[in-house]
Amino acid sequence: MYKILIIEDEQIERETLYKILHDNFTLKGLYMAKNGKEALDVFEREKPEIVLADINIPGINGLEVIRRIKQQQQDTSFLVLSSYNYFEYAQEAIRLGVSDFILKPYNIEHLKEVVDRLIHQHREKRKEQQQHDELLEKIEKITPVVENECLYAIISNENELELKRSLRLLSPHICSGFCMIMQSLTCAFHTTAMDTICENFKKQGYRCIKELFHGLQIFFILFERPIDQQEVRQLAGYIDGLRSEYKDVVIGIGPIVCELIKFHHSFDLARDRLSAQAQPAMKLLMEDEKSSEENAVNIATQVEVFMKAFQKMDEESLKKHLNQLSLQLIQEEKEQLYKDVSELIMSLKNSCEKQYPEIDFTKVKITPLRVTSSIHQEVPLYLHMQIHRLYDLIAEEKFRNTNLLVRHAIRYIDSNYRKQITLSDMADALQVSPYYISKLLSSSLNKTFTELVSERRVEASKELLKTNKRIKEIAYEVGFQGQNYFTKVFKNYTGVTPKVYKNTFENKE
Structure with a gap:
């Protein structure tokens, strides 16, 4: 149920509106105000979802009241009732986001329809908000599980397809990242510290997943867009700051990698560097001693x-x-x-x-x-x-040379239509991409590869249907994988079935 506020300075009008709404709608609350100040006080106290307002009221006018209420509660709906048919009033009402503008004297049925529509809109908004909140709640519940699966997929060196599937649940835009591992030299690393570090990476605009694994605090910092040298320096500065803050902790830093399949490599190097002499984070983020040639642009x-x-x-x-x-x-x-x-x-x-x-x-x-x-x-x-x-x-x-390439394509189909050829087979034979030859055939002949192959097979079958061969035998001979499909395609191109076509020639004999 919803609350409605009526703002009207004329007592009879105010009470009439109250009676119409009270008698026709089940409401949580129905309130009245005779001027702008009183309206703002009632709104502040009751927070109604719908406001019916006259424009010309004492003190603060109706449009100013609407403006002030909008500042407090954006999703409030407003219905303006006025005796003044001034264009500038209507313009200002539209700018303020007023839902409807009704001139007095109003039709009661029309008024009821508008109010009913506003209530329905609020009901739908509330439903959408509830669904949105439930979705967010579900996402919050599964996010730790998804992050855990992603991290273990990287650590266990899953194949690229599996890794993509896992990371896509987290974000479809992840394109690069690096691993950082922390190991305490004295006691167990507190999970609160891990949470803080992870949140700080997120505040810098990056994805961060973490896990405690065999005494190692593993972080993967993931990027959803390319990052430049300045951003790498900022990351390095933060990591060097962690070294100063956690003096009894060693930090291993893997290089930034630009392919998902190399995330495990960054993890390997981060783990190896735990026992190596500390070097500036910037150097470690940019260096990959195991594959320096691989990282360089060849x-x-x-x-x-x-x-x-x-x-x-x-x-x-x-x-x-x-x-x-x-x-x-x-x-x-x-x-x-x-x-x-x-x-x-x-x-x-x-x-x-x-x-x-x-x-x-x-x-x-x-x-x-x-x-x-x-x-x-x-x-x-x-x-x-x-x-x-x-x-x-x-x-x-x-x-x-389009005509030449098209001729080569037709010649290839003529030579191979009896086989189970594909667009990719023909593209490989012509040394072009499937996309290119498909586009070329479409623009030159206004036909697809499949249509051209089907046409050639139908033409070949016509000659064979004049012989004593069985229809099923002919279907397989010209490249169709079954009599039913052959019959369907043949009829589509000729208007008759193979059997009717064959009988025509047998009757002539």
């Missing part, structure tokens, strides 16, 4: 990956690799970042010139990368623009 390998994507016109692969490379480059010092990016773009352009001598790549003017504001935005954007300039030229040239 220009030749990067160029090879991009060239394969260019050759197959594989835009999905191109996008995915650009994102991975950006994550890796962002962690470098600026000078190294500039050097690697410049070398990569030049090497890629040179490879393109060798692979595609018929294309004029001098059109691509390479401008050096210079980060001026956000490294998270500027590095990916720069790579995307420079690499797509090369890719677009290659795509343009390939589209000039």
Whole structure:
């Protein structure tokens, strides 16, 4: 049930409204006020969900009362009743979020409908809020379980698919992170301290999961976006501060890794570094002595990956690799970042010139990368623009030869339709990506791969249906996996079943 406040200076009007609402609605409370000050006092005391207000009331006018109530309780609903049909009043009421505006003299049935609607809206809002609260409560209950599963998935070195499944429950955006392990030299590490440390990482904007495991206090700090050198320095400063605060505790720090499958590696190194001589946290976060070559950007390998994507016109692969490379480059010092990016773009352009001598790549003017504001935005954007300039030229040239590639696709279908071929099989044979050839067939022929294969099989079956072969035998011979499906496809293309088609020729004989 709900509370309603009536604000009306005319006594008869006020009492009439009271009687209408009292007789037609079951309410928790129904209150009256004859001026603005009294209305604010009643509201402060009773907190009604719905307010019916006249605009022209003594003292504080109705619109000002609404404004002040809104400041106290945003979700209050207001119904304005007024004898004044002033446009500016209506405008101001709309700005204040008034639910409805009724001119006097009002129709009682219409008034009842509006109030009923407002009550229904509040009932729905309350229901939604209750569901939201229940959901939050459920999330709060399962979050420790999910965090525990994620941590153990990392420690036990689960395969990448299993690790992704676990982390997705925590957050679908986790892209990198590192492990930190603390070990007390004197007594057990208090769980309150672990909670405090974890909360401090969260206050810095990172995910943090923790667990006490065989006397080790294990923390995984997870990032939902790429972080730059300045943020790494801030993290390192906080960790160095922990060393000063907890003098009887040794801290092992794993390197920041940019692939989920390497989280276990960060854990291994953090554990190994517990017994090593203490080094600055910044150095440990950025160094990976077990795989320093692996962490460095290998220009030749990067160029090879991009060239394969260019050759197959594989835009999905191109996008995915650009994102991975950006994550890796962002962690470098600026000078190294500039050097690697410049070398990569030049090497890629040179490879393109060798692979595609018929294309004029001098059109691509390479401008050096210079980060001026956000490294998270500027590095990916720069790579995307420079690499797509090369890719677009290659795509343009390939589209000039569209008819040739389409002919190759049709020839492949003609030669292989009897087999159980797939779009990926044909794409591999033509050395392009499935996405590219599918898009090409659709734009050139307005047909899908499946439609082209089905058409070819139906055409082949027509000739065989003129022979003495059985329909089931023909279905398998032209590549269909069953007579029923063959019948369905054949009728879809010809309008008749294979049996009717076959009988037509037998009757002619």
